[in-house]
Amino acid sequence: MSETGRGKVAIVTGGTRGIGAAIVRRLLAEGYAVATCGRTPPEQPVGIDGKQAEFDACDIRDPAAVAAWIEALAARHGRIDLVVNNAGGSPQADAATASPRFSERILQLNLLAPLHVSQAAYPHLKAAGGSIVNIASVSAVRPSPDTAIYGAAKAGLVSLTTSLAQEWGPEVRVNAIIVGLIETETAEMTYGSAAAQDRIAASLPLGRMGRGSDIAEAVNFLASPAAAYISGAKLEVHGGGERPLFLEIVKQESAKG
Template sequence: MTSPLSSAGIQLEGRVAIVTGGSRGIGAGIARMLLAQGAEVAICGRNAPEELPEAEGRRARFWPCDVRDAEAVAGFVDAVGAALGRIDILVNNAGGAPAAEAATVSPRFHEKIMALNLMAPIHMSQAVHRWMMRNEGGGSIVNIASVSATRPSPGTAVYGAAKAGLLGLTRSLAAEWGPRIRVNAIVVGLVDSGGDALPYGGVAARDAIAASLPAGRLGAPDDIAAATLYLSSDMAAYVSGAALEVHGGGERPLFLDLVERHAQG
């Protein structure tokens, strides 16, 4: 898929971006988009990836970091700032959760999900704050949230709760840190992030879900990357505290299927 804003004229030369979880899937797509527009990009993870995101002959730099560990995050952010001279953009992308029954899963499991999806963005945002405040133009934080934050999320209840908390954090930090630092969120819909594993239960289920969306397809990493690029750029200079929904028009409400089924009966 062609990058939607690959030639849109948004330029990020001289800016430094951190993308958590930037080695694969949506995070790698975001890293490539920012690289293509001129930014220096730092990514992090617990283990170094086999390949680093690259675009336009430029490559992301990797630092090892467990984003759930506040001390490790502080050290990582300071290392990036020292090596690259500044930090302008933070994309809190790392996250996710396997399906689990809320009634029976262990408290430790829930704590880990909250740590990755909510506490990690808090740690990262705190750590970049003083670096962004040094910049003449301040900085931009983009939190990658989910439709699970805005509708029921059975099977991933605590993930949904964490992402809902991330939306609340976005609004509060935007109010507290503005005007120097803008903070926004992207509410991500159903995305086929690539790789060997088929999303959403296999080919038939994936295709049926895609056909049910107003956009007629699942999202792609570049769709989320394009929204991230916009929110990170000067084009969004008056956008803060926003939750930008990137979900192809949203999921079809279940009650409409029930209405149609009973009307036919």
């Protein structure tokens, strides 16, 4: 494997578990020095083949903390080539009763934090001719009942992606990945039992849910010279997309007849 990231520095927010950890491992394998952050350190460092990501405690919802973290990284490494805004998520919440504080926190994590990280890293990315990859979600492009504010935040992140690509080009490329249904350590909390997950997987055109490695490969591609003319893109990594419910209803009703 050619190491197109050799000598380069990448930031991956939320890179201690799940999709983020898969992205970190893929970039380490590609030769990047990788830095990640969180409010608490992982039980074990994230790494592969003897290479480990750096970890710093940082609440990315705090713009001042983000700016200090990014500047410390730039001083330590002398450059920043790639930012992956991966940290995000939301518990389910009834939109009719969700508190203002809850909604603000979800917006902070999923929309404002990527903006703060990107702003702080921008001068370093500009100097390096680097790029940003924003990890969005299918919730950004289809209804997201029970996680409405999360869907709205991710939709905002997609819009932010296209706007920054226009504003910061040609020095900095900015792209987004529309992430589909993914197997993670907490899949049961999101999708239910193993049987339910099997049914969901079977409903997708590619016959399985996504894996962290699928998203990591997409990140590596968008950060690579192979994507040199790709900016403002919304790369859908969702296995072909979710089957419309009405088709199942039609199928079931037809079977009755």
